[in-house]
Amino acid sequence: MERSEEPVVVLSAAACWELVAGVTLGRLVTRVGEIIEIAPVNYVVDGESLVFRTGSGSKLSALTINRAVTFQVDAIGEDEGWSVVLHGTAHALETAAELEAVADLPLRPLVPTLKPTFVRIDVHAVNGRGYRFGEEPQPEDVQEG
Template identity: 35%
Template sequence: MMFQHDEPVLELTDEQSWKLLENTKHGRIVLTAAGETDIFPINYLAHDGRLLMRSAPGTKLAEVTINENVVFETDGIASDEAWSVVIKGTARVLQSGDEIEAAEKLGLKSWIPTLKDFYIELKPVQLSGRHFILGDQPER
């Protein structure tokens, strides 16, 4: 068990949530534009209190410029436990050469073998993490 607790659900501290974020490589990003909500699986890298992702030009993901407010989720599940970390924050496409160079040095690998020309940075506004002990529903 990653975290010990008696109740089925434990709210994680920010530190615990970041540890999970840093040790995970893929999650999902939720975008909302013109009343339409979309969710995309994505690989990412947690660094310096932010998430870094890559996107190909022309994908919906590159459209964070329409609405910068995004939600990100990553989770893990094992036989007897599960966890989930959710970030609400703002996403922006890295523009300056310096920023892009710094991002490239972090070595975020592309998930699928296509050209990914944009780096997207997600800056958290709100972070929440939960750990679940899995099991059967109690008898009433």
Template identity: 40%
Template sequence: MHNDPPQPPTEVLDTGTCWDLLRGVSVGHLAVLVNGYPEVFPVNYKVDQQSVVFRTGEGTKLRAAGGPLAVALEADGHDDAKAWSVLVRGKAVILEPSEELLAGPGLTLFPWEAGKKDHYVRIVPTSVTGRRFTITSPLTWWDHVGHAAPVDSA
């Protein structure tokens, strides 16, 4: 039994805060459906107004994102005391290269992985949700090895 102080409740974030947090990190996880099963890919992204843009090459990710099904992008982060998670759900649109795109988010969008990444994809959101919570001390979960919890014999 622990006498830890009660933790504050999880904070549901408003859309503006979600976008601000998304702008502060550059890597998220893209979720798509491939042959009826979920697949998750790490992507470098940029927020462009009220959407998310990433670069990719030919392959599974591009085919799935360009299909008729919705996609999701999740990103998260933390500081010493709090963690957050934001989920962008929507439709992915494969973009035609343009001066506006290349001067905007495309100018500073550099994938970490080498290779040809000449396709730009925009996620047009239907919903943006997020939450933030206090990080619990690891000691909260500590269970002393060799000292089993008492068993109620009643």
């Protein structure tokens, strides 16, 4: 991310994808009825989609009920950070062609548990912000635009 003097910068879609591709852990947000769940997931970028692995359980169950998901990735440094939010549709990969397409991706479970199901999130919207940290300005020093 390029350094900016502005405290908050809107990132281009290309910049968002570049940042997301450089990180391997994000948060998957699912919704079933009124219940919203957030789970940490390791993933890889594959084109303009994300792929992760999971076992049977709440994430996979949620995706069979509501395929619309949000995925958030961020990084925080000492004096700057960024956050990217991706919206898309998730589906478990089942066909031989789908599984062959992801077989060589560098995607291994972080936790030593069985995660036989590959899931692809086809992203349809991405947005992000870059942040420069610092002291809060005094009200008289801020010019309204």
